[in-house]
Amino acid sequence: EDQVTQSPEALRLQEGESSSLNCSYTVSGLRGLFWYRQDPGKGPEFLFTLYSAGEEKEKERLKATLTKKESFLHITAPKPEDSATYLCAFDGGATNKLIFGTGTLLAVQP
Amino acid sequence: GAVVSQHPSRVICKSGTSVKIECRSLDFQATTMFWYRQFPKQSLMLMATSNEGSKATYEQGVEKDKFLINHASLTLSTLTVTSAHPEDSSFYICSASDQTYNSPLHFGNGTRLTVT
Numbered sequence: 001e002d003q004v005t006q007s008p009e010a011l012r013l014q015e016g017e018s019s020s021l022n023c024s025y026t027v028s029g030l031r032g033l034f035w036y037r038q039d040p041g042k043g044p045e046f047l048f049t050l051y052s053a054g055e056e057k058e059k060e061r062l063k064a065t066l067t068k069k070e071s072f073l074h075i076t077a078p079k080p081e082d083s084a085t086y087l088c089a090f091d092g093g094a095t096n097k098l099i100f101g102t103g104t105l106l107a108v109q110p
Numbered sequence: 111g112a113v114v115s116q117h118p119s120r121v122i123c124k125s126g127t128s129v130k131i132e133c134r135s136l137d138f139q140a141t142t143m144f145w146y147r148q149f150p151k152q153s154l155m156l157m158a159t160s161n162e163g164s165k166a167t168y169e170q171g172v173e174k175d176k177f178l179i180n181h182a183s184l185t186l187s188t189l190t191v192t193s194a195h196p197e198d199s200s201f202y203i204c205s206a207s208d209q210t211y212n213s214p215l216h217f218g219n220g221t222r223l224t225v226t
Contacts, residue, residue: 004154034214043203043217044154087153098143098205098215100154 005089006101013108021073021104031091032048033071034098035064038085041084047073047086057078078108112138112208116218124226131189131221133204135174139184140206145177148201160187160204171193194225 010017013019025033026039032051036044037056057064061082061088072084085105089098113136123129126134133143141162146154158179159167166179176198178190187206188193191198 025224036217041201041222043219044115046214046216049214073152097156097159099156100146102153 002090002099004088004099004101005082006086006104008090008104009102010081010105011107013075015079015108016077016110018074018076018078020075021086021106023071023073023101024069025088025090026069027069027090033066034089034091035071035073036089038087044087051073076108078106080108080110083108084104111138111159112213112216114204114206114216114218115209117122119217119219120222120224122224122226126150126193127193128190128192129193129223130192130193131202131204132191133176133189133206133218135206135208138206138208140187141184141209143178143181143187145173145187145189146205148203150201154203157189162187168213191223194223196225199223199225 004071007022013095032049034049038044053068055066061076065072084105087100087103090098115134115136117132121129143160144158153209156169156210157172158217160179162181162184168174176192181187185193201220201222205215205217
């Protein structure tokens with residue numbers, strides 16, 4: 001069965017303390033691995049799409065990487081405004097049908 | 111970038127009544143939209159795929175007669191929660207893609223439904 005697992009469930013960092021979030025997947029024929037950010041009471045906001053092992057993408061303090069079994073979201077020198085739930089998802093086969101992991105709740109303290 | 115608008119953002123209704131939630135793609139056409147449900151501190155669960163001009167495709171375990179989906183135009187899909195009960199209280203989120211090559215799904219800001 002295709003599935004995606006995120007760890008840790010929750011992460012508390014001090015401002016400036018870099019870390020990484022993990023997304024492990026077992027998907028036959030991965031057609032895209034997606035990262036989203038979700039603020040409380042809001043819909044997910046698109047961050048990155050990765051398609052092949054070795055691919056990397058960056059946006060401000062965030063960098064996403066992909067291997068054949070997992071993806072990492074690296075956060076460099078985070079700020080309090082980076083606090084949110086970070087979700088990864090994979091393409092479930094039908095056009096743009098995304099299946100989400102359980103998310104990592106990130107809290108960055110000043 | 112692509113914008114998806116969802117309305118209302120919050121709704122409170124009494125048990126037994128029906129509630130309609132609208133999802134619009136503001137600057138692109140969407141032949142397919144997706145409806146998700148999210149319980150507190152849990153991830154998004156796909157409920158159904160809304161197809162313009164045809165019947166929606168529901169995920170296993172989702173009652174199609176309770177969650178009516180209509181996708182009458184290329185920019186509008188609606189989800190109607192019929193005969194709502196307290197256990198239907200949840201955060202409902204729609205999404206759509208402009209379906210150009212490698213375009214991601216964009217999400218609305220969700221609807222918080224509370225059934226009393």
